[in-house]
Structures are given as structure tokens and as C-alpha cells.
Amino acid sequence: MTRGSSPAAALDAWLWRHNRRPPASATSAQVTVTEGSIRIRRSGPAGASPTLVLLCDPPNMVEHYDQTLRALDACTASIMMELPGFGFSSVRRGRALEFMATVEAVEAALQQLGNGPWVLYGPCICGFVACEIARRGRVPVTGLVLAQVPDVAGMRAWCDRMDPQHRLRRPGLGQWLGRLGATRLTRFWYRFSTAAETDHEPLTATALRLLDAGAGYPLATMLQRWGPALTEESLDTPTLVLWGNNDRSHATTDRSSSLRHAPAAEIVEMEQCGHFPDLEQPERFAQLVGDFLIRLSDTTGPVIETPS
Structure with missing residues (x-):
């Protein structure tokens, strides 16, 4: 577990402390971990193997993924998972917002949810969490x-483009700006990062409704504290890489830099798609993931095993 935390991370945990319950849902649950709880949602056929674990890309929360999960139900069981401190996943202290603490919390949740095996879906910076979990080998x-x-350099360049004046990355100031400006940041992000063909208003409305209901969005600590911990060690884990080509936030990012995580990965570029392939083109996303799982089953066994 990450030892200690910065005063700024502690401030973020305090600013986003949860005073309200998450929206009532028959399909969502909380998994208790050492430093708080992780909110999940299960979907798909019982007995499916492997299970696809999707890490929510903040400010997305489990409520954003209804269409995605319905599309995925035809090919796999899925678990949506909010990161510690984001959405309605709670943290007890600032150190739970650190990168390695997040990795360990997701691992702990998976260990409670079953024996796997798991296929991890990591969008944007969450992809580094997924890769680190695969590298550590604590869960299958x-x-x-x-x-x-992208690779580490590409991710840091992305942060520079998104926060050119380093306001959000300035400890203390960034935490206050992130908290007080969450509505403005959320509106900007969905408008800027989605493709022109995507109606981003439903995504924005869902995020704003949940933020108003008490959801967390400690973006400043993620931007400030995760960078130094990111790695790009080469993995031999079978990997599918998706790139939405109309994502303005990644307009200058080298797509091939993803191969530094997994040199043998397959890269698929999706046209008329922005930052959220899973949300902007859920049917296409499910098809690509389903095909990947079929190829994976050729070496690891059946994709879906249903009880008789």
C-alpha cells in the first residue's frame, strides 16, 4: 500500500467527502476495501469466463454505461468499476487517491468478486492501472x-495540453479549482473530447446529475500525483488497443506509442469516434471486444461457460 499522502491529496479527499448515498440501483453494489469502498455494477450472462472488467474513465460513472453493457451482454459478463474517490467509490484518506493505492484497491475488489480470469478494460489514464495490475500478477x-x-511521455504531454497553465496541477490551488469548477470542467470535457458526430449532452447531463447527488471527481490529485508513478513496461498479455480518431485531446498523440505497453497488441482506429469508444459507439465497441475475446479463447479456453 502507498505510504502516506500529500497534503493536497488529503485536501481533495476532504473536499470530495461523501455525504450522500449513491442513486438506488438493483444492479450496483459497494465492495469494501482497506481504504474505502469501490462501487461496481455487474451485467451479462452468469458463468461467463473470462469476465470483462471496465474501469470508469472519470467523470464517467456506472450510470453512463447502460447501452455499452447491453451491447456487451451478448458476448461476455461485465463488471463496471469506479475508481477510489471517483463517482460513489469512497476513500477514507488522501493516500487512497494515489496511483498505486488505486491499483491495490482494484486488485482487492477483484479478489473479493471471484477467481477470474479477468480481461481488464482501461481507458485513458485508467489504462495504466490495468497494465500495472497485469504486470503485478496478483489477480489472473x-x-x-x-x-x-499512449505511452508515459504521451500521457504527460496530454496533461500539458489539458492543463497548459498548470493550475489543476498546482497542489492546493488545483484541488480547490477542481472542486469549485467541477461543473464547468465536466461541460468542457465532454464537448471537447467527443467526436462531432456524438451527441455529448446526455453524457454531460448524467455526470452533472450525479455530481449534484454527491459523486466525487478529485481530478486534481490524479493529475498531480499519478504522473511520477506511471510506467510502460512491456507486457506479453494479449492486448487490443482502440483509438477514437476524432478525439481532439489526443489529436497529436502517436497511436503506435501504445505498443510500449504491449508490443504485440492489435491497434484498431475508430472513425467518427472521440475519447470514449465504449460510450460513443457501444455496438462497435462490443463487436471489437467480442471478437477479441473469441481470439483469446483460442489460447485460453471457452469465452463463455454457462451452467447447465
């Missing part, structure tokens, strides 16, 4: 699906 990961995930 048989495949990775990454979306909008």
Missing part, C-alpha cells in the same frame, strides 16, 4: 483492452 488477467492510452 488473461487479456487487456486499452482505449486512448
Whole structure:
């Protein structure tokens, strides 16, 4: 577990402390971990193997993925998972927002949810969480699906473009700006990062409704504290990499830099798609993931095993 935390991370945990319950849902649940709880949602056929674990890309929360999960139900069981401190996943202290603490919390949740095997879906900076979990080998990961995930240099360049004046990355100031400006940041992000063909208003409305209901979005600590911990060690885990080509935030990112995570990965570029392949083109996303799982089953066994 990450030892200690910065005062700024502690401030973010305090600013985003959860005072309200998450929206009532028959399909969502909380998994208790050492430093708080992780909110999940299960979907798909019982007994499916492997299970696809999708890490929510903040400010997305489990409520954003209804269409995605319905599309995926035809090919796999899925678990949506909000990161510690984001959405309605709670943290007890600032150190739970650190990168390695996030990795360990997701691992702990997976260990409680079953024996796997898991295929991890990591979008954007969450892809580094997925890769680190695969590298550590504490839980059985048989495949990775990454979306909008460059190498470390590309990720840091992305942060520079998104925060050119380093306001959000200034400890203390960034935490206050992130908290007080969450509505403005959320509106800007969905408008800027989605493709012109995507109606981003439903995504924005869902995020704003949930933020108003008490959801967390400690973006400043993620931007400030995760960078030094990111790695790009080469993995031999079977990997599918997706790139939405109309993502303005990654307009200058080298797509091939994803191969530094998994040199043998297959890269698929999706036209008329922005930062969120899973949300902007759920049917296409499910098809690509389903085909990947079929290829994966050729070496690891059946994709779906249903009880008789």
C-alpha cells in the first residue's frame, strides 16, 4: 500500500467527502476495501469466463454505461468499476487517491468478486492501472483492452495540453479549482473530447446529475500525483488497443506509442469516434471486444461457460 499522502491529496479527499448515498440501483453494489469502498455494477450472462472488467474513465460513472453493457451482454459478463474517490467509490484518506493505492484497491475488489480470469478494460489514464495490475500478477488477467492510452511521455504531454497553465496541477490551488469548477470542467470535457458526430449532452447531463447527488471527481490529485508513478513496461498479455480518431485531446498523440505497453497488441482506429469508444459507439465497441475475446479463447479456453 502507498505510504502516506500529500497534503493536497488529503485536501481533495476532504473536499470530495461523501455525504450522500449513491442513486438506488438493483444492479450496483459497494465492495469494501482497506481504504474505502469501490462501487461496481455487474451485467451479462452468469458463468461467463473470462469476465470483462471496465474501469470508469472519470467523470464517467456506472450510470453512463447502460447501452455499452447491453451491447456487451451478448458476448461476455461485465463488471463496471469506479475508481477510489471517483463517482460513489469512497476513500477514507488522501493516500487512497494515489496511483498505486488505486491499483491495490482494484486488485482487492477483484479478489473479493471471484477467481477470474479477468480481461481488464482501461481507458485513458485508467489504462495504466490495468497494465500495472497485469504486470503485478496478483489477480489472473488473461487479456487487456486499452482505449486512448499512449505511452508515459504521451500521457504527460496530454496533461500539458489539458492543463497548459498548470493550475489543476498546482497542489492546493488545483484541488480547490477542481472542486469549485467541477461543473464547468465536466461541460468542457465532454464537448471537447467527443467526436462531432456524438451527441455529448446526455453524457454531460448524467455526470452533472450525479455530481449534484454527491459523486466525487478529485481530478486534481490524479493529475498531480499519478504522473511520477506511471510506467510502460512491456507486457506479453494479449492486448487490443482502440483509438477514437476524432478525439481532439489526443489529436497529436502517436497511436503506435501504445505498443510500449504491449508490443504485440492489435491497434484498431475508430472513425467518427472521440475519447470514449465504449460510450460513443457501444455496438462497435462490443463487436471489437467480442471478437477479441473469441481470439483469446483460442489460447485460453471457452469465452463463455454457462451452467447447465
